[in-house]
Amino acid sequence: MPIDRSPPLPARFPERRDQTSGFNLVQAADHNLRVTLEALRRGGAMTRLELAHVTGLTVPGIANILRRLTGDGLIETRSSARSTCFAIRPGSAVSIGVDLAGERARLIATDLAGTPLFAEDGPVGDATETAGWIRKAVSRLSQVAPGGRLHGIGLTAGEQAEPIRAALSPYRAIVERDTVAAAIGERQGGVAKADDSFVFILLGSTVRAGMIIGGTVFDGAEHKAGLVGLMRTGRDGRYLDEVAATSRLPSHDLSEAAVQQWLDEAAEHLTDMIIAMAAFIGPRLIVVGGRLPTPLLEALAARLQMLRRSRMIDPTHPFWLPEIRCSTLSDQGVVQGIAAIPFLDILLPDMRRPFQLR
Numbered sequence: 243m244p245i246d247r248s249p250p251l252p253a254r255f256p257e258r259r260d261q262t263s264g265f266n267l268v269q270a271a272d273h274n275l276r277v278t279l280e281a282l283r284r285g286g287a288m289t290r291l292e293l294a295h296v297t298g299l300t301v302p303g304i305a306n307i308l309r310r311l312t313g314d315g316l317i318e319t320r321s322s323a324r325s326t327c328f329a330i331r332p333g334s335a336v337s338i339g340v341d342l343a344g345e346r347a348r349l350i351a352t353d354l355a356g357t358p359l360f361a362e363d364g365p366v367g368d369a370t371e372t373a374g375w376i377r378k379a380v381s382r383l384s385q386v387a388p389g390g391r392l393h394g395i396g397l398t399a400g401e402q403a404e405p406i407r408a409a410l411s412p413y414r415a416i417v418e419r420d421t422v423a424a425a426i427g428e429r430q431g432g433v434a435k436a437d438d439s440f441v442f443i444l445l446g447s448t449v450r451a452g453m454i455i456g457g458t459v460f461d462g463a464e465h466k467a468g469l470v471g472l473m474r475t476g477r478d479g480r481y482l483d484e485v486a487a488t489s490r491l492p493s494h495d496l497s498e499a500a501v502q503q504w505l506d507e508a509a510e511h512l513t514d515m516i517i518a519m520a521a522f523i524g525p526r527l528i529v530v531g532g533r534l535p536t537p538l539l540e541a542l543a544a545r546l547q548m549l550r551r552s553r554m555i556d557p558t559h560p561f562w563l564p565e566i567r568c569s570t571l572s573d574q575g576v577v578q579g580i581a582a583i584p585f586l587d588i589l590l591p592d593m594r595r596p597f598q599l600r
Contacts, residue, residue, distance in 0.1 A: 274299060276591045278307045279316065279330070283355055283590065284436065287320050287329035315391075316354065316589070330355045333387035335589060338379055339396040339581025340372075342403060343420060343446070344533050347372060348577045349379055351386070354585055356431050358578075359386045369405035376410060394584025398423060398576060416583050420444060420576045421468050422459055422594065424569075425452030426586070427579025428529050429593070432570030439525045442569070443470070443512065444576070445532030445542075449486045455523060459594045475514035476507075485511045488534060501538075509545035513553060516546070520563050531569030533576065543568035 274297070281296045282288065290308065294301045308328055311317045318331040335354040340347055347366050351359040360382065364375040376395060383392060394414035397403045407415040425442040428434050437457035444450050449471035453460040461467050471483035486508035491501060516528055530543045546566045554563055569575045586592040 273591070274303065275307055275311065276589060278304065279311065279354070280436070280590050282317065282328065282330050287327040289325050289327050293328070315389075332357065333359075333390045335393050335585065336383055336387050336390040337393050337396065337581050337584040338376065338383075339423075339577050339579070339583070340376060340406075341398045341420065341423075341533075341577040341580060342366065342372070342400050342406070343398055343576075347375075348574075349376065350574070350577045350581050351379060351383055352578070352581045353387065353390065354589065356582075359383070361574075361577075366402070369402055369409045372402065373406050373409035376406070380413065393588050396423070396580035396583035398580050414584065416587055418580060418583050418594075419452075419465070420580070421450050421452035422461075423452075423577075423579035423583065424531055424575045425454050425459065425529075425579070426582055426593070427571050427575040427577075428531070428569060429454055429457075430582045431578055432529070432575075433567065434527065434529075438527065439523070440527035440529060440564075441519055441523075441525045442529045442531060442575075443515075445486065445488055445508075445530070445534060445539075447487055447489050449482050449512075451519075453523070453525070454593060455525070457593055460523075470515050470519075473515055473518070475511040480511070482511055482515055488532065505538075505542055505545055509542060509549055512542075512546060513549045516550075516563060516566070517553065525564050528564050528566045529569050530566065531572070531575045533573050536568075536572040539568045539572060 277297050278293060281293055285296060288296070290301050290304050293304045297304070308317065312319070315334050316331060317328050320327045320329055332355060333353050336351060336359065338349060338351050340349045345366065346363045348363055350361040353359060362379070365371065380392060383390060392413070394416055395410060397407060397415055397417045398420045399417050403417045407417055421442065421444050424444050428440070428442055429438065434440050434454070439455045442452040444452060451468040451470050453468055471481065471487065473482050474480065475482050476485065490504055519525065530539060530546065532539065543566060550563045550566055571578050586594065
């Protein structure tokens, strides 16, 4: 099957409605299809009975869903002498994610199972130039995933995002904030569970956070949640942006005294922010990531873990603080998360717009 440049939404994958309205049977069926695909994406090959157990659906219902997904070419059958299993067909559905922040744009192509197909960096130029670079990557998909269907292109939000989205027509392009993309990337390809509560601290020119609470993205009023860089932290009461922003880094050489000082100060002030978050929303996990080299992120996470242990035994501080880890996807968290957005929009449960059957 050739790559579809502008895949329409099939009738059984209708667009989500506002959460104040009800859901009809078609939308409920759409939800069950998405849940089944997510179970296969996370758990790998499973039998009908195993899928019914994981999803809570009946075996006849699972059989009907598998029949439709097989007809769409999204899953394949793997038979043995003892059982018949079903799994996501590699390369059957593909997407592209583009992180437009930074000095150079990052692009990654992936399939529905989360397997990266290829990745490359490109220039951050005008909308026409960047769109042309992305179109070349789309053409390359026909070589690495022949017969795959392009379900969309994810773009991180910014000044150039909307012009680039328009220049990519008729491809389906979706714009999302990088904090949300980073959190989704950790949920889809990292240690976070499907219904987890965690905070992704995204380090950059400002310090911001993406939050997933109970498996759902938490935005706050007018998308204002996560602006943690405006918090005053530490004994000196400085803004977190003034202390932990990566613009204060002279280089990425961990041996330099200035970098070590940044790590110490950033960890101290970030710990205050983590204590405040733990008190209000109680996340299970804090993930530290950003567009930084892996050794630098790991060094910061190690300092935060050390401060976490010391704060928890201090009688004037909380007896419990969430686990702190470096991003599983390291500096690729944002681009891999934005590549997952088209799948969430069409095929998988979308934690940005939770489904609630009323």
